[in-house]
Amino acid sequence: MLRTHTCGQLRSEHIGQDVTLCGWVESKRDHGGSVFIDLRDRYGLTQVVVGPPEADSALIDSAGRVGTESVILIRGKVSPRLEGKVNEKLDTGEIEVRCEHYEVLNPCPTPPFTPSQQELPGEDLRLKYRFLDLRRPAMLRSLELRSRIIKIMRDYFAEHNFIDVETPILGRSTPEGARDYLVPSRVHPNSFYALPQSPQLYKQILMVAGFDRYVQVAKCFRDEDLRADRQPEFTQLDMEMSFVDQDDVMNMIEGLVQRTAKELKGTDVTLPLPRMTWDESMRRFGTDAPDLRFGMEIVDITPIAATCEFRVFRGAADGGGFVRGIRLEGQATEFSRKRIDELTEYVKQDFGAKGLAWFRVEDDGKLWSPTSKNFTAEQLQQIGEALEAKPGDLLMFLADTWEVTCKGLAGLRKRLGAELKLYEPDAMSYSWVTNFPMFEHDPEEQRWVAMHHPFTAPLTEDLDKLKEDPAACRAQAYDLVINGSEAGGGTIRIHNGETQQQVFELLGIDEQTARDRFGFLLDALKYGAPPHGGIALGVDRWVMLFAGLDNIREVIAFPKTQKASDLMTEAPGEVDAKQLKELHLRTVKV
Template sequence: MSTLLEHGRTHDCGSLRAADVGATVVLFGWVHRRRDLGARIFVQLRDRFGITQVVFGKDLDAGAYEAATGLRGEFCVAVQGTVVARGDNTNAAMATGEVEVNATALQVFSPADILPFNVADDDKLDASEALRLKHRYLDLRRPSLQKNFVLRSRLATLTRITLAEQGFLELETPYMVKYTPGGARNFLVPSRLNPGMFYALAESPQIFKQLFMVAGMDKYFQICRCFRDEDLRNDRQPEFTQIDVEISFATPERVFAPIERLIRRAWSEILGVALPDPFPRMTWAEAMNRFGSDKPDLRFGLEFVDITDLAHKSGAKIFEAAGLVKAIVVPAAHAEPLSRGRIDKLTELVKKRESGGAKGLAWAKVQEGGSWSSPLTKAISAEFQAEISARVGAEPGSVILVVADEPHTVHAALNALRLELRDSLDLVKHSSSDPWRFLWVTDFPLFEKSERGYVSAHHPFTSPRLDQIPLLDSDPSQVLAQAYDLVLNGNEVGGGSIRIHQSDVQAKIFQVLGLSEAQIQQKFGFLLDAFRYGPPPHGGIALGLDRLSMLMCGAQSLRDVIAFPKTQKGTDLMTGCPSGADDAQLAELYIRHRDLPATPES
C-alpha cells in the first residue's frame, strides 16, 4: 500500500472551494488547531497557502479517527478525504470556509513537542522577540510572517522580470573586496593564503557596477547582499539586500523611468494600488524649506511657514537675534489634545540635541475673534498677532508652534516636532486619503562640512551639476549634486546619482576633499585606471529591498521581512552567532587572542 507522501498532495490548504465538493483530496500541512467533541474531531490543517478544516469521525473512518486522537498542535501530517459542503456552518473568515474534508486516512509525518510559544494564535502572540528569534524556524510558521515573505518573494520576482524586459542584465559582483578605510565601517575577513592581509565584505557594489559600465554592459542590475558594521536599530541590519541598478549614457530622468515602472508594477500587481505617473519631484532645498527633512512625509500637512520678518518686527525679544523663525499650525480639528502640559513636553522634545537642540518652543492658541492665548501676548501686539495668524493660516481653535534659531536648528527641531505630532495626533489616519506618497528628492548638496573640511555628501564619484563645476574652485559649499533619493511616506527607500566620468572633474573633487595622491591611489586607483579607457557617462541607484518589503507589508521592523535577522547587538540568538574561534583556527589566519579590557564593576 502506497503512503500518502508517495501519492502526493492534490491541493494546498488554501485552495479548496465549493466547486470541489465530492472530490477526493490529499492535503499536507501542520495541525493549526484541534477540537475534540467526542464523536467528531475537528482539525484545522495549515500550510503557507491557507487553512482547511478536516473532520475525523468513527463513522467516516475508524482508523483515521483513532490516529487523530493523538494529534497535537504543529504535528506535521497528511490527510486524505472527501470534500463536503459545510452548509449552515460556513466560516466566512476562512477562504476555504464553505467546505471541509471528511478524513478517510491520516499519516503523521512527524510529531511536535510542546512549543515555546503558540504560532496558531498569531493575533494574540505574547512571546518576547528574543524568544521568537531563538526559535525563528517556528516564528516563521506564523501566517502573518509567511505573508510578509510571500510578498517579498513576489517583489524580487517582479524586479527581475520588469528590469529584464527593459534590457537590464543581471550581473554579480564580489562580496569580498578591497578594504578601503573611510565611509561606513567594514566587516573584515582575514586571508589565510595571504598572511596579514584582509578582505572587506562589500558595503555596496558601487565601484564594480561602474566598472560594468566601463566594460560596455550598458544596463546592469543585481539583487545583492551588502554588509555594514554599524550600530543597529529597527531599520538597520548588518547584512541587508538592495536592488542595485546602473545605466550607461544616463540622466536622472533615465534612471527614474525604469525604477518608477518597477515600483508602479509592484504596487499594482501585489497591492492592487495605482500610483501616479510620473512620481512628483522636489528639490532638496524645497524639502528642507517646507518640511525640514530630505525625506518628507507628504501624507499630512503641518508644513513650515517662514515668519522671520514679522517676528523680527513684532517686538518679542526671543525673536530678535534669531537667524530664522518658522512656524507650524495644528488645525483646530486636531489641536484639542495640545494642553499646556502637552506643549511643555513638546518643548522638551525640540530642546533635545538629537532633535536639533533648539532653545525653546513658542506657542499660541488662537481664540474666537482672532486673539491669542499665549505667553507671547505681553510682547506681541494684537496687530502682529493677526498678521502672524494670517501668514500661517491659523483659524480659531488652531495652535501655532514656533521655533527661532539658526536655520539648521530650526529645521531639525520643527521636523522632530512635526513627526511627533503626526504620530501622537494620528494625523496620517485623519488627514490622508492617499496612503502611498512617493517622491523624488533631487539636487542635494555635493559636500558637507566637517571638522576636517569638506566630505562627500554621497560618495566622491557623484557628479556635480555641470553648470556649477566652476564653483568647485571658488565656493564648493554651493555646489549641488546630480544626486537623488526616492522617498516613500517619510522613508528613504532608494538613493543614487549620476557619476563623474571626466578625469579633470574627478581631480577637482578629490582636491576639495583634501585627498593626497597616495590616498587616491590606495582607495580608488584601479577605478581611475579603468576611467582612462573611454568610460561612458553613467548613473544609477540602489533601492532597499528590505525596506520596500517592510513598508508594503505594514511591518514595524526590518526583522519582520528578513528571514534570519540579527538583534540590535548584531547577534543571531538561534545559532549563537557570532561565536569564538579556537587558537588553532586563529593560528591558520596568523591571528591570536588578545585579552579583552576589564569590565568596570557596576
Template structure:
C-alpha cells in the same frame, strides 16, 4: 505499514480547498494548527504556508480516531481522504470554510515539543523570544504572507528590468575596504597575514566598472553590509535593488524608476500610481518640511519667521537664536484644541529635545487676533498680525516655534510635524505619496574633522553648470543626485556619476585625500576612468524598506527572514560568537581578552 508520504503526493496547498473540490480523493500534509473533540469526532486544522483546511476523523475508523486524539500543536501530519461539504456548519470567516476532508488515513510524520508561543497571528510574544525561535515565528500566517509577497515582488522586479534591456550581473562579496561611509565589516585573509577583505556596503564601484566595460545596463538584487548603530529601519545586512545604465540622463532615470514603481504597485496591489511623480529640490524640502524625506500624505508645512521677527521682539529665545546666526521656524496647526497643556509642556519639548532643540515655544490664536501662551506677551499686536498672516493661521490655531541652528530647528520641527500628523490621523495608510527629492548639495562640512565630506558618495557628479564652483565654493555645488521618497521613507537614492578622471580627482582632493591616499584606496577605479568611460548613472533601492511599506509591516524584521537585533546579534544562531584558537592562529590574529 506503508507511509502516506511514500505512496501519495500532496494534492494541493491546504489553503486552496473550495466547494469545487467536493468529492475528490486528496492527500493533505502540514502542521497541526488546532484540534477539537466533539461527540466522537476529532476535528484537526492542518496548516501549511497557503492556509489551513479542517480534517475530520470519525470514531468508526478506530486507528485514525485514536491517532487523532493523540495529536498536539505543531506536529507534522499526513492525511488522506475525501473532500466533503460542511453542510450547515460552513465557516464564512475562512477561505476553506465550505469544506472539510473526511479522513481514511492518518500518519504522524514528526512530533513537536510544546512551542514557546502560539503559532498564529495576533499572538504578541516577546520580540527576543520570537527571534530566538525564528523558525517557529516564520510559520505564522502573517509572516508566511509577507515572504510570499517578497518573492512575488522580487520576480516582478526582475521581469521589469530584464524587459527593459538590463543584464543581471553579480559583483564581489569579498572586496576592498574604502571607509568613506559607515564602518566596514572586515574579513581577515588567511593567505595574506595582516590584510583584510571588506564586505560591500554597496556594489558602487563595481557597477560603475560594468559601465566602463560596456555592459550598458546592469541590475542586481544584492546583499549589502554596514557596521553601524542600528535603528528601527536599519539592519547590518540588507537587500538592495542595484541599477546602473550608460548614456543616461536624470530624466531617463526618473522615467525608468517611475515605470518600475507603477508596474510593481499595479501588479502587486492593483493600485494605479499617477505619473509623473512629484519633484521637489532638497532646498525646498528642507525649507518647507525640515527634512529631505517629507511625508506628503498630509500638509502642515513649516514657515520660516526669521526675517519677520528680526529686530521686532524681545522674546529671549528668539533673540538669542537670531544673534547666533540661527533661525526661527514655526508649525501652524489649524485644530489647536486637539492638543493639551501636557502636550505643550511635556510631549512636544521631549520630542524636540531628542533632536537637539532647547525648547518649543507656543501660542494659541483666539478670536479677534488675540494670542495666549509664553510667546504672546513679547509680541506686539502688529507683529502678531504679521505672523498670523505669514503662517496663514486662523482662530483656533496652535503655533509651535523652534529657534535654534538651522539643522536643529529643521530636525525638531520635522519630528513635531510627524507627531502632530499621527495625532490628527493624517497618515492615511491607503495613500501612496511618492516624491523625487533632487539637487542635493554635493558636499557637507564636517565640523569635527574640519573638512568637506560627500553628502552621498564621492562618485556623484556635480551639476554641469556647477563644475566651476568645485574649487571656488564647494558648499555651493549642487549634485546630480536624487532620492525617491514614499510616505516619509527613503525608498532609494542615486545619481549621475562622474565619468571624467580629472573631475573625479578634484572631488577626491576636496574631500581631503592626498594623491597617495587616492592611489591606495581607489587606484584601480581611477585607472579605469582613463580608458574611455561613458556618461552613466544609477540608483539603489532598499528592497526591505519597499516590502515593509507594500505589506504594511511595522518593522523591517517582519520582511527579513532572519534579522538581527538592535545589538547586531542573531539570537537564534548566537552569532557573533567566539571561535577556536586554531582558527584565529590560521588567520594570524588574536582576540581581545
C-alpha cells in the same frame, strides 16, 4: 509527493474525492467523540474530522500524537460541512476532510508561542524562535510580497534590456562612508577583504566595459548603528546606465514605481513624480525625505521674531538662528497643556531643542499663549498670516539653529501626522529630492566628506565651485522618497579622471592614497569611460512601505537585532583557536 492537495486548495467541487493532506496542527477540538483538527500549510487551512477509533489517540499529546504545531499526514474523503457550519472566512470553509488514516510525521513539544495566538510575544522571543514566527500568516504575507516586488523589478528591467550581472561579495575595503565588515584572508596574511557596502565601483567598471545597462539584486553590508528601518546586511536593487543624465535614470525608476503601485495596490500613479530640490525640501519640511501624504509645512518667521520682545525668539534671531513653526489645524482645544509639555520634552530629548513655543488661535482669530504679552498685536497678526492660521488652530515653534529647527520640526511633523491620522493608512506618496549638496563638513575630523559618495558628479554649472566654494557645490544626486522614507538614492557619476582626482583631494585623499584604494577605477576612467549614472533601491524598505509596516525586520526572513545579533543562531559567535591561527589572528580582551 506525499500530499495530493494543499491545505488551501480544496473546494466544494472536490466533495467525494479521496485526498492526502500534509501540514501543521493549528488547533484541535474534542466534540463528542470526534476530534476536529485545523490543518495548516503555507497555502491555507483545512478542517479535518477524526472519528473513532483514531480520535482517541489523536487526543493524547503526551504520547507525541497530535500536539499543536506537530506535522501530520491525513488521508480521507472530502465532505460538505454540516448545515450552518460553513466558515465563510476560509476559502476552504464549505468543506472538511473526514479522516480515514493519519500519521504523525513529526511531533512538536509545547511551543513557546503559537503562530495563531492573538497577542504577539516580545520581539526577542520571536527572533529566537524565528522558525515558529515565520509560520504566522502576517510574516508569510510579508515574504510573499517581497518575492512579488523582486519579480516585478526583475521583469521590468529585463523588458528594458538591462543585463543582470553578479558582482563580488569579497572586495577591497574603501573606508569612505559607513564602516566595512572585514574578512581576514587565510592565504594572504595580515590582509583583509571587505564585504560590499554596495556594488558601486564594480558597476561603474561595467559601464566602462560597455555593458550599457546593468542591474542586480544585491546583498550589501554596513557596520553601522541600527534603527527600525536599517539592518547590517540588506538587499538593494542596483542599476546603472550609460549615456544618460539624471532625468533618464529618474524616468526609468518612475516607470517601475508606476508598475509596482498598479500591480500591488491597484492604483494609477501619475508621472512625472513630484520633484523638489534639497534646499526646498529642507525649507518646507525640515528633512530630505519629506512625507507628502499630508501638509503641515514648516514656515519661517525669523524676520518677525527679530522685532519682538520675546527673549527666546529675539535671541535666536539676533544670534543668527531661526524661528520656524508648523500649524496644527483645528487642534487648539484638543491639545492639553500636559500633551504640549510631552511634545516639548520630545523635541528637547530627541533633537536637542531648547524648548517649544506655542500659540492658540482664538475664535476671533487672535493668537494667545502665556507669552503673548511679549508681542504687539501687529506682530501676532503677522505670525498668524505667515502660517495661514484659522480659529481653532494650534501653532508650534522652535527657536534655534537651522539644523535643530529642521530636525525638531520634521520629527514633530512626522509624529503628529501619525498621531492625528492626517493620512489614510494605505495612502502612498512618491516624490524625488534632487540637487543635494556635494559635500558636508565633518566637525570632528575638520574636513569635507561626500554627502553621497566620492564618485558623485557635481552639477555642470557648479564645477568651478569644487575649488572656490565646496559648501555651495551641488551634486547630480537624486533620492526617491516614499511616504517619508528614502526608498532609493542615486547619482550621475564622475567619468573624468581629472575631476575625480579633484574630488579626492578635496576630501583629503592624497594622490598616493587614491592610487592605493581606487587605482583600478582611476585607470578605468582613462580608457574610454562613458557618461553614466544609476541608483540603488532599498528592497527591504520598499517591501516595508508597500506592506504598510514600520519595522524592516518584519519583511526579512532572518533579521538581526538592533545590536546586530542573530538570536536564533546566536551569531556573531566565538571561534576556536585553530581557526584564528589559520587566519593569522588573535583576539585581545577589551
